[in-house]
Amino acid sequence: MSRHGVPTEAAATSDVREVLRTVAERALDEPLAAHDFVDLVSVTDDGDLEVHLRLPRSGVPRSLACLVVSDARDALADLPWSRVVTVALDGHGDSADINAVLAVEAGAGRYAGGRVVTPDLAGLQRSFRREAHVAAAERCLAALARRRPWHDSTPPGDVVLGDLLPGRHLAALLRRRRALGLPNHPTALVLADPDVSAP
Incomplete structure (x- = not known):
């Protein structure tokens, strides 16, 4: 140590x-x-x-x-x-x-091998951000269902950010929503389409 x-x-x-x-x-x-x-x-x-x-x-x-x-x-x-x-x-x-x-x-501009990031990877980055957002939302909804069974009757499409449990899963979801330009206020729907502008 x-x-x-x-x-x-x-x-x-x-x-x-x-x-x-x-x-x-x-x-x-x-x-x-x-x-x-x-x-x-x-x-x-x-x-x-x-x-x-x-x-x-x-x-x-x-x-x-x-x-x-x-x-x-x-x-x-x-x-x-x-x-x-x-x-x-x-x-x-x-x-x-x-x-x-x-x-x-990650905000590093480099990866572990030390090469400066120069290639145009916009398509892969968009795809990754969308996949990461969906995965983070699924983890948050699963955690909510496990901890608050009474919430199971609420359709997932109606759950808002303010309903979610605090912790690293929510922090990851909020970070990934920011990357996509999605709103992060408590009344914003968890399941949001990045291609549809939301209030």
């Missing part, structure tokens, strides 16, 4: 694998850690964490692969000792593009 409370690299790797057991690999509907998808973990004494993932096959669609890596980054950011979290995808046919888009989404 470092003076900043950061575990050794071996302990950090164990923490990472444990956290990623909760992250669904959407194309296979299996946990990320189940098939040794964690390729590399490095951590600094200050808690900067870099994780490389490798999906079991290269044919996973780009937008879904983006979503897997983004979900992993969200989950790892909850580690109490982590400061800056970087997650990159290795071994996918579109790894360079996926890592570039995710770096831009």
Whole structure:
């Protein structure tokens, strides 16, 4: 354990694998850690964490692969000792593009390999943002249904942001709504179409 409370690299790797057991690999509907998808973990004494993932096959669609890596980054950011979290995808046919888009989404402008992001990836970025928004909304609605069974009778299309439970799932949804230009006030519908302007 470092003076900043950061575990050794071996302990950090164990923490990472444990956290990623909760992250669904959407194309296979299996946990990320189940098939040794964690390729590399490095951590600094200050808690900067870099994780490389490798999906079991290269044919996973780009937008879904983006979503897997983004979900992993969200989950790892909850580690109490982590400061800056970087997650990159290795071994996918579109790894360079996926890592570039995710770096831009994280506000980094670079991905873990250090390459400056220059390609025009607007189409992939739009697709990723839409997929990420839908996934975040589904997680929030599922959490609401589990915690407040009486709410089950309300059609999902009528649930508003103010109904949702606070926490990291809601924070992720609000962040992804901002990226799409969707409203984040408490009376805004959770299930919103980014292509339809909402009040």
